[in-house]
Amino acid sequence: xxxxxxxxxxxxxxxxxxxxxxxxxxxxxxxxxxxxxxxxxxxxxxxxxxxxxxxxxxxxxxxxxxxxxxxxxxxxxxxxxxxxxxxxxxxxxxxxxxxxxxxxxxxxxxxxxxxxxxxxxxxxxxxxxxxx
Amino acid sequence: xxxxxxxxxxxxxxxxxxxxxxxxxxxxxxxxxxxxxxxxxxxxxxxxxxxxxxxxxxxxxxxxxxxxxxxxxxxxxxxxxxxxxxxxxxxxxxxxxxxxxxxxxxxxxxxxxxxxxxxxxxxxxxxxxxxxxxxxxxxxxxxxxxxxxxxxxxxxxxxxxxxxxxxxxxxxxxxxxxxxxxxxxxxxxxxxxxxxxxxxxxxxxxxxxxxxxxxxxxxxxxxxxxxxxxxxxxxxxxxxxxxxxxxxxxx
Numbered sequence: 001x002x003x004x005x006x007x008x009x010x011x012x013x014x015x016x017x018x019x020x021x022x023x024x025x026x027x028x029x030x031x032x033x034x035x036x037x038x039x040x041x042x043x044x045x046x047x048x049x050x051x052x053x054x055x056x057x058x059x060x061x062x063x064x065x066x067x068x069x070x071x072x073x074x075x076x077x078x079x080x081x082x083x084x085x086x087x088x089x090x091x092x093x094x095x096x097x098x099x100x101x102x103x104x105x106x107x108x109x110x111x112x113x114x115x116x117x118x119x120x121x122x123x124x125x126x127x128x129x130x131x132x
Numbered sequence: 133x134x135x136x137x138x139x140x141x142x143x144x145x146x147x148x149x150x151x152x153x154x155x156x157x158x159x160x161x162x163x164x165x166x167x168x169x170x171x172x173x174x175x176x177x178x179x180x181x182x183x184x185x186x187x188x189x190x191x192x193x194x195x196x197x198x199x200x201x202x203x204x205x206x207x208x209x210x211x212x213x214x215x216x217x218x219x220x221x222x223x224x225x226x227x228x229x230x231x232x233x234x235x236x237x238x239x240x241x242x243x244x245x246x247x248x249x250x251x252x253x254x255x256x257x258x259x260x261x262x263x264x265x266x267x268x269x270x271x272x273x274x275x276x277x278x279x280x281x282x283x284x285x286x287x288x289x290x291x292x293x294x295x296x297x298x299x300x301x302x303x304x305x306x307x308x309x310x311x312x313x314x315x316x317x318x319x320x321x322x323x324x325x326x327x328x329x330x331x332x333x334x335x336x337x338x339x340x341x342x343x344x345x346x347x348x349x350x351x352x353x354x355x356x357x358x359x360x361x362x363x364x365x366x367x368x369x370x371x372x373x374x375x376x377x378x379x380x381x382x383x
Contacts (some may be wrong), residue, residue: 005149006232006240011298017205020345021295028341091344092361
């Protein structure tokens, strides 16, 4: 009879066992903040559809100290999500060959962050002009 | 051991299937020298302190892929990990994570071998070629397309780094998928459509959530995460393009 009895270790709390996994879980967790912000904007759209009073009520609610604090937290979480998103991007893209050479991971990450920054600034500029 | 001899504590996860219900830690005092690898530490224990300690090793130079183990919770080849990087603190060594433990530091790799077989890890030529037609020719660019993915030494560190494999042992996993990609990318091969069935299957690439740690721990810079994620795109393309022109091996 075989003396073999392979032992399978439990996976409980696996993500706490390595700093790399903690960072991964924080990255995945911050996606909820991205969703929360999208939901906030969606509520604004619904309120707009309900008429002027509802829309103004939503605008007022956004100005409350609680809402401002919430948005500050959202901003930090979304910035972190953006950073870790582009950090993993070189691992998820097919090789990009430029001038016969594979593009370096740092260039891909840097390019992604740049694109996010430019897109944010363009959007901010547009909203700014509309608000004038 | 002289009085002035420095020692380091090595804590080993022990498991004897004949006597133990579960693994337990045991600490050994090992004479320390600057040039000692973690593997040499384990060998000292086996030779001088406890001959029953079981672990795999062969080449001692990071090419055979046998001596992978968890060193302070991180997957490493123990032959190229040095005790001096931990001294004077205690070092903990354990069998590779996410694999069943056979005994002490020896894991059960049967599942991995099955996965390697399942990806058809050999060139399946596009068309039959007779000897008289001569060898297949390949340009440096065609070689570049797969060379990185052919450097895998089957050490399984990437599996020990992959929580999704830990949570679902059926996941084909990083190394096997990197090897699958290696053959798909080979200009001499014509079986990418056949292999697509496995890529897109329940146990295929979509188990991956892009943790990325597999590529971090790879001692040969294979970047298996890249192979897995490129094949997510390939599987999605195959799925949607099949509506336009039905083909491919996926069911």
